[in-house]
């Protein structure tokens with residue numbers, strides 16, 4: 525079942541996709557922090573502290589992504605694809 529393109533859905537999908545990209549960047553920064561702390565601390569912060577912050581960032585990003593990465597029309601989870609054209613659950617067009 526393919527729904528016709530709804531400009532509001534496409535607009536909302538764009539916002540969610542850009543939020544998701546921001547999240548990926550934050551997660552990468554978290555992982556980089558943790559990796560660079562592997563040899564000791566960063567800027568006087570102990571390694572355990574850096575790891576805890578990095579782990580918190582990654583968990584937060586994963587949770588946010590799970591809430592954010594949903595179809596604007598049916599609220600179904602959009603899966604692992606970076607930029608799906610259609611919702612695999614309801615078939616709504618997500619990009620023009």
Ligand SMILES: [Zn+2]
Nearest residue numbers: 595598611614
């Ligand atoms: Zn949907």
